[in-house]
Amino acid sequence: DLYSVSSPLPSITPSPSEHRWSDTTSYTAKKKLQSWFQLSNGNWELGTVESTSGTESVISLPDGKVLKLKAESLVSANPGILDGVDDLMQLSYLNEPSVLYNLQYRYNRDMIYTKAGPVLVAINPFKKVPLYENDYIEAYKCKAMESPHVYAITDTAIREMIRDEVNQSIIISGESGAGKTETAKIAMQYLAALGGGSGIEYEILKTNPILEAFGNAKTLRNDNSSRFGKLIEIHFSETGKISGANIQTFLLEKSRVVQCNEGERSYHIFYQLCAGAPTPLREKLNLKSADQYKYLRQSTCYSITGLNDAEQFGIVLEALDVVHISKEDQESVFAMLAAVLWLGNISFTVIDNENHVEAVEDEGLLNVAKLIGCVVGDLNRALSTRKMKVGNDNIIQKLTLSQAIDTRDALAKSIYACLFDWLVEQINKSLAVGKRRTGRSISILDIYGFESFDRNSFEQFCINYANERLQQHFNRHLFKLEQEEYIQDGIDWAKVEFDDNQDCLSLFEKKPLGLLSLLDEESTFPNGTDLTFANKLKQHLNLNSCFRGEREKAFSVSHYAGEVTYDTTGFLEKNRDLLHLDSIQLLSSCSCHLPQIFASHMLIQSEKPVVGPLHKSGGADSQKLSVATKFKGQLFQLMQRLESTTPHFIRCIKPNNLQSPGLYEQGLVLQQLRCCGVLEVVRISRSGFPTRMSHQKFARRYGFLLLENVASQDPLSVSVAILHQFNILPEMYQVGYTKLFFRTGQIGVLEDTRNHT
Numbered sequence: 001d002l003y004s005v006s007s008p009l010p011s012i013t014p015s016p017s018e019h020r021w022s023d024t025t026s027y028t029a030k031k032k033l034q035s036w037f038q039l040s041n042g043n044w045e046l047g048t049v050e051s052t053s054g055t056e057s058v059i060s061l062p063d064g065k066v067l068k069l070k071a072e073s074l075v076s077a078n079p080g081i082l083d084g085v086d087d088l089m090q091l092s093y094l095n096e097p098s099v100l101y102n103l104q105y106r107y108n109r110d111m112i113y114t115k116a117g118p119v120l121v122a123i124n125p126f127k128k129v130p131l132y133e134n135d136y137i138e139a140y141k142c143k144a145m146e147s148p149h150v151y152a153i154t155d156t157a158i159r160e161m162i163r164d165e166v167n168q169s170i171i172i173s174g175e176s177g178a179g180k181t182e183t184a185k186i187a188m189q190y191l192a193a194l195g196g197g198s199g200i201e202y203e204i205l206k207t208n209p210i211l212e213a214f215g216n217a218k219t220l221r222n223d224n225s226s227r228f229g230k231l232i233e234i235h236f237s238e239t240g241k242i243s244g245a246n247i248q249t250f251l252l253e254k255s256r257v258v259q260c261n262e263g264e265r266s267y268h269i270f271y272q273l274c275a276g277a278p279t280p281l282r283e284k285l286n287l288k289s290a291d292q293y294k295y296l297r298q299s300t301c302y303s304i305t306g307l308n309d310a311e312q313f314g315i316v317l318e319a320l321d322v323v324h325i326s327k328e329d330q331e332s333v334f335a336m337l338a339a340v341l342w343l344g345n346i347s348f349t350v351i352d353n354e355n356h357v358e359a360v361e362d363e364g365l366l367n368v369a370k371l372i373g374c375v376v377g378d379l380n381r382a383l384s385t386r387k388m389k390v391g392n393d394n395i396i397q398k399l400t401l402s403q404a405i406d407t408r409d410a411l412a413k414s415i416y417a418c419l420f421d422w423l424v425e426q427i428n429k430s431l432a433v434g435k436r437r438t439g440r441s442i443s444i445l446d447i448y449g450f451e452s453f454d455r456n457s458f459e460q461f462c463i464n465y466a467n468e469r470l471q472q473h474f475n476r477h478l479f480k481l482e483q484e485e486y487i488q489d490g491i492d493w494a495k496v497e498f499d500d501n502q503d504c505l506s507l508f509e510k511k512p513l514g515l516l517s518l519l520d521e522e523s524t525f526p527n528g529t530d531l532t533f534a535n536k537l538k539q540h541l542n543l544n545s546c547f548r549g550e551r552e553k554a555f556s557v558s559h560y561a562g563e564v565t566y567d568t569t570g571f572l573e574k575n576r577d578l579l580h581l582d583s584i585q586l587l588s589s590c591s592c593h594l595p596q597i598f599a600s601h602m603l604i605q606s607e608k609p610v611v612g613p614l615h616k617s618g619g620a621d622s623q624k625l626s627v628a629t630k631f632k633g634q635l636f637q638l639m640q641r642l643e644s645t646t647p648h649f650i651r652c653i654k655p656n657n658l659q660s661p662g663l664y665e666q667g668l669v670l671q672q673l674r675c676c677g678v679l680e681v682v683r684i685s686r687s688g689f690p691t692r693m694s695h696q697k698f699a700r701r702y703g704f705l706l707l708e709n710v711a712s713q714d715p716l717s718v719s720v721a722i723l724h725q726f727n728i729l730p731e732m733y734q735v736g737y738t739k740l741f742f743r744t745g746q747i748g749v750l751e752d753t754r755n756h757t
């Protein structure tokens with residue numbers, strides 16, 4: 001029976017005394033108002049408080065049922081007149097069930113956008129909603145339409161960019177499948193409509209199908225999941241027209257190229273190429289169907305419902321033309337993709353009694369050699385041996401099967417990652433036509449949100465670290481907005497407390513004893529393993545309040561969005577991300593486009609002075625930055641860029657895990673509201689003086705409660721007299737130039753008296 005237990009979820013549901021208008025449970029009971037109570041499944045239900053005696057309340061439900069509940073477990077509901085308000089801050093009771101209900105009320109009516117103060121909340125409709133036609137763009141452009149929308153927030157960004165001459169950013173976050181990428185495209189569409197004219201906007205829009213083909217894949221959570229983070233900076237001329245753009249990408253998931261889970265796919269482009277390549281290209285690359293390639297065959301999923309890969313390939317080809325990638329370059333790109341696929345088909349055979357192997361000279365090996373333009377023997381050697389320096393001698397070590405497979409897969413991953421970076425670089429060259437930069441821009445950030453799975457690995461570690469950084473940026477911005485309002489009204493700002501997530505960030509970043517430093521240190525030790533790494537963490541970080549050592553190779557971090565346990569298996573290898581010198585030499589010597597592609601990525605990187613750890617294991621490996629260090633650098637750069645902009649935040653919410661329309665799961669939504677900081681907005685506004693009322697309104701509302709006449713009848717004097725009469729403590733309120741500011745819960749006694757007078 002759902003109604004039997006009413007144990008509240010562990011949550012930040014404010015205690016009743018924290019509600020905006022104070023503890024009103026008793027008042028609610030007297031007035032027979034509506035309250036929220038929680039079912040055993042965690043969902044909230046609305047009931048009418050019939051009576052309260054002692055600590056127990058009697059609640060009646062719409063279906064006539066009557067329940068007895070602990071009075072303190074009830075949470076005040078808003079009056080019906082506030083149903084579906086378009087800004088959550090308009091709610092009188094800003095508690096979790098009220099927020100959830102309001103969002104659901106709107107969602108059921110296809111109003112997928114809602115404001116939470118300065119933040120736009122977007123709930124994925126998983127169906128076409130009629131919100132994006134040209135007349136909508138027109139309506140937002142001429143301000144005929146005010147309801148929350150991506151268009152509205154984008155419009156504000158354009159206006160503020162022009163008015164304040166400050167760069168803007170639109171920061172979109174949310175978990176996988178929540179709608180970030182779609183939202184980013186909707187924002188770009190609006191920018192293109194308003195700032196278009198030169199034609200470059202068309203090119204910018206066409207980067208989407210390209211990057212999605214090469215960087216998105218079907219996962220269990222999202223049929224079109226972005227496996228990289230993206231910042232696109234769109235430049236504007238003095239006249240407010242788009243003049244160019246620049247794209248930066250973050251942390252592409254390259255492991256997907258060589259392995260993927262059942263029910264998921266590798267990157268779309270592989271299937272598109274196999275299904276859509278015209279015959280001459282097929283023959284040239286010796287292409288087979290997707291199910292002939294081992295890398296793609298690891299999952300039996302080859303197609304996506306409602307999507308035609310061959311057709312998509314045509315769209316990508318056209319888009320590549322638009323961003324000026326020559327036919328010749330396009331063909332090399334496809335040759336590299338085919339080489340990656342064929343690499344996966346290379347198999348090895350044991351050649352001695354020490355389990356050393358050699359690649360089998362079959363179709364796979366021959367095709368790869370042909371596609372990348374090298375001698376078959378050189379390729380075989382690069383895959384099955386390693387040159388090492390021992391003392392002053394160069395020796396050649398033969399590889400075992402698992403070493404050879406790792407070498408082969410590392411090569412495939414590197415080729416793909418370089419190809420991706422190279423493509424982004426070419427696109428950037430094409431988009432940089434508006435050379436004369438005016439310095440005005442709007443950046444759109446589409447980046448993976450906080451992740452917490454049953455098993456969390458290096459990827460989640462990096463992603464959640466990035467989210468801590470972004471969350472701090474978010475908090476500080478909200479805090480600043482609050483601060484500005486206080487300062488404007490002459491309020492003593494020092495009385496507002498604010499704790500942010502600096503402790504958790506320090507846990508990651510502190511030198512030399514932080515998570516990242518210790519990871520890098522352990523990665524440089526030839527004998528370092530995931531276990532020695534985990535032990536080192538426990539040894540050095542156990543006193544840190546955000547850290548907890550777990551059994552064996554695991555550890556937990558208290559993130560702002562909750563605790564996550566990480567399994568260190570694979571951490572060191574993923575962080576080192578080695579490509580052996582033999583592979584690098586092979587790639588730089590072959591006669592295809594690879595050397596050129598690699599030149600801008602791999603080789604230059606290995607010649608640069610090394611800032612991070614050196615990878616010396618074996619003596620002949622490339623020296624390069626560790627993945628975590630490189631990511632941290634990118635992140636710092638990103639934060640620097642964002643900090644010089646006026647930010648606009650969009651939080652995308654996934655209402656169910658089935659990717660289906662019309663289904664709103666409260667628990668799932670609540671957890672995301674917590675993770676993406678929407679409830680943080682509420683918390684920050686509570687941490688200061690969230691209840692505000694103008695002197696006039698306050699005097700009008702409560703003036704009649706005064707027992708003695710006040711000498712002066714001006715609103716301020718009346719207000720102050722009321723505060724004194726009710727003994728409101730001085731630290732609980734502040735008198736501003738135009739408004740009175742109260743801590744949470746202070747108005748309650750006034751409201752109570754007022755309602756019973």
Ligand code: ATP
Pocket residue numbers: 124125126127128129174175176177178179180181182183222224225226227448449652
């Ligand atoms: P990931 O982190 O995995 O990349 P994401 O947050 O970028 O996820 P999207 O790919 O943008 O998620 O959205 C997932 C799917 O949800 C889309 O393919 C589309 O079907 C649907 N969707 C998202 N937003 C909208 C919208 N505004 N209108 C209609 N459908 C939408």
Ligand code: MG
Pocket residue numbers: 180181182224225226
């Ligand atoms: Mg995406």
